[in-house]
Amino acid sequence: MTDQPSTDSNALTENEIHTAIGSEGIARLVRAFYQQVPQDDVLGPMYPVEDLQGAEDRLRMFLTFRFGGPQDYLQHRGHPKLRLRHAPFSIDQRARDRWVSLMNTALEECRFPLHVSRVIRDFLGHVATFLINQ
Numbered sequence: 572m573t574d575q576p577s578t579d580s581n582a583l584t585e586n587e588i589h590t591a592i593g594s595e596g597i598a599r600l601v602r603a604f605y606q607q608v609p610q611d612d613v614l615g616p617m618y619p620v621e622d623l624q625g626a627e628d629r630l631r632m633f634l635t636f637r638f639g640g641p642q643d644y645l646q647h648r649g650h651p652k653l654r655l656r657h658a659p660f661s662i663d664q665r666a667r668d669r670w671v672s673l674m675n676t677a678l679e680e681c682r683f684p685l686h687v688s689r690v691i692r693d694f695l696g697h698v699a700t701f702l703i704n705q
Contacts, residue, residue, distance in 0.1 A: 583690050589640035591687050597638065600691070601631040603677035613669040617660050637694075653702060663705040671699050 583591060592600075605627045608614050618626055629644075633651060636644035644651070660666075674695050678688050 583686060585637065585690060585694050586639035588638035588687060588690060589635060592683055594635055594640055596681065596683065597634050597640070598631055600674075600677050600681050600683075601627055601634065603680045604630075604674050607673045607676060611669065611673065613666055614673065617666070638691075653698065654704070657702045658704060661705050662702050664703060667699045667703050671696055674699075 589597065605623060608618050609620065609623065629648065632644040632647065636642055637651075675692065678692060681688075683691070
């Protein structure tokens, strides 16, 4: 997905997601995702229980920033450096697919308009693939 304006009235760019669902919509998505993580046999072990809230906060700030909202992520964390930040974790195709699956479940739970979910799903799928390091 590009950040170019669309001629389709239902099409959004990634930078317009925050306008469409707001910070609360992004927070609901991230919360719905992280509610699934602790009991997941693939992803659960990657997320230390004592940092689960921190991980949720970081993803919420990142997605808010990336989807056109306030720049809090950059102010607190600097450049995302996603590959570097995820390098300590063994991310293979199975982990990538599970992450995407749990995120898709979270998207369904949030019940955003289809055109919004589609942009989010595409973006997250690309990022998850980008982070594969095994």
